[in-house]
Amino acid sequence: MSDAQTPPATADELRAAILERYDGLSKRLQQIARYVLDEPNELALETLAVIAERSGVQPSAIVRFAKSFGFDGASQMQRLFRDGLLSGHAALGYSERVRNFSRAVDNSAASGGAELLSEFVEGNTIALQNLPQTVSDSDLTTAVKLVEAAEAVFVVGVRRAFPIAAYLAYSLQQAGKRTIFVDGVAGLARQQVGMVRPGDLLLAVSYQPYAEETVHAVEAAAARGAKVLSISDSLVSPIAKPATVTLQVRESEIRAFRSLSASMCLAQALVIGFAFENSRREDAKGRRRKA
């Protein structure tokens, strides 16, 4: 035996280690190394006996190979590849997947309706990746604090922005915030906005072309001395100018239709950021009472 290193933690780490040590390996071990690099799938799901036969070596040689790379046995090495396979197909892979996405970006699909979905996946992925560039962590933190500090939160958004507003209203309420959704049912939008008081927060969502109702709501709320948090596509939009804080989202545009996934993501981050802070504060309060 020649080594008691720590084993690689990911499939890629192992690949790197193999490449590095390849020349120093014995003939048989090189043979196995090649197989490991070329057929990671088989390595992941076949049994040692099958792998041994396919690669033309003995099972024991594979065990030796694994041990020489710091594993306890071949099974431990297999687990690495199994996990990789799992994450490739399911929702568990983190670091590796993110890197892979850049490769998928440049196949500009020109086709008809068939590859529509992947086109959308790509576009929205890019929009998501860009989100942190227009919304800084400190912006988000400020926004969360605004929500926290508010007596009540009024949410407004119509047309294309309506789903986002609806989500915000629904989930803020779930999170225990006093929330009024200015939904305009029965034409009561103006009256609902009229209830806004200083200490409240108006959370407005709107994109170009900015809906009149939303713009009006922002102006009215500002005039009444309430804070305004805007989610919009421009920092100089009519709902951004009077706002206390604006979170800017640049959505992707696919076949002339603008998307919403990035806004959705931002909305979630905002709500859960609030929920998180809120429960922490509740905890603290509870503990203080006990003491």
Added chain:
Amino acid sequence: MSDAQTPPATADELRAAILERYDGLSKRLQQIARYVLDEPNELALETLAVIAERSGVQPSAIVRFAKSFGFDGASQMQRLFRDGLLSGHAALGYSERVRNFSRAVDNSAASGGAELLSEFVEGNTIALQNLPQTVSDSDLTTAVKLVEAAEAVFVVGVRRAFPIAAYLAYSLQQAGKRTIFVDGVAGLARQQVGMVRPGDLLLAVSYQPYAEETVHAVEAAAARGAKVLSISDSLVSPIAKPATVTLQVRESEIRAFRSLSASMCLAQALVIGFAFENSRREDAKGRRRKA
């Protein structure tokens, strides 16, 4: 023992068989069926004991399940999924990737409240990337055709699914489709669904725990002879079973909150797929008239 059928030959065949027989299965067997449909990867890679623990049943129950579908044992069933995994993932250039291997910059997510946004971006990116795995192009094409063929489209979705439903209703209408949004304002949901006729389509969105109103709407529409298109998180959910077509979305889960970005993306792809087809047809019609 009750069956000596021939076992399914592919994973898809098995899925179809499960869907067909699902209602006739016992509670435990349904539980396993769900797991088999929802987590095919784990079924492929993990051992029986692990699968049993994850799905909350006994190993023997899994063997029984496999046998009831005509397999000799659970291993034979696993082989199906393993083969599927192998062929699906085989065509990737591994040696190429190894050569391109660059030092991984491990940004180990250091939580706190600040990096919340990037955490969300990452999670939703993964969910997006996985979307094509649960929704095939042909599924989407079929769904688009359903929308096209419908006399009118009724859209229903409440609570968490509401934003998605609202988006679908809004943008389908924009695209020129006769659309009725079953929004339940004034408690009129049932009456609205009562207007559904054969030739119409009900587009239902619901996730666990499935809202009663939505389930009822699906059943009512199906009973009235209309087609049903479901967007859900499982193929055996209450709104998936009576549906003509189901699009399955697996959302990412961040800090115990399930996301919506992937559903949003799917909804957009659906609507725009329809808009595209529709405008093409309109064009054709126009040209015919001129000639």
Added chain:
DNA sequence: TTGTGAACGGAAATTTTGTTCCATAGAACG
């Protein structure tokens, strides 16, 4: 050529995994 050390192959041993069996709980039916 011969001695020495490392690598290898194959079989035995061990561990892990899958399957079967049976007692029991629960539902359906008379």
Added chain:
DNA sequence: CGTTCTATGGAACAAAATTTCCGTTCACAA
């Protein structure tokens, strides 16, 4: 209310896989 039949959980069993061990081979140096 009791009987019967089915489904279930758990433990015992069987099969298969992995790991260890050891005799042999090969390469290299003296």
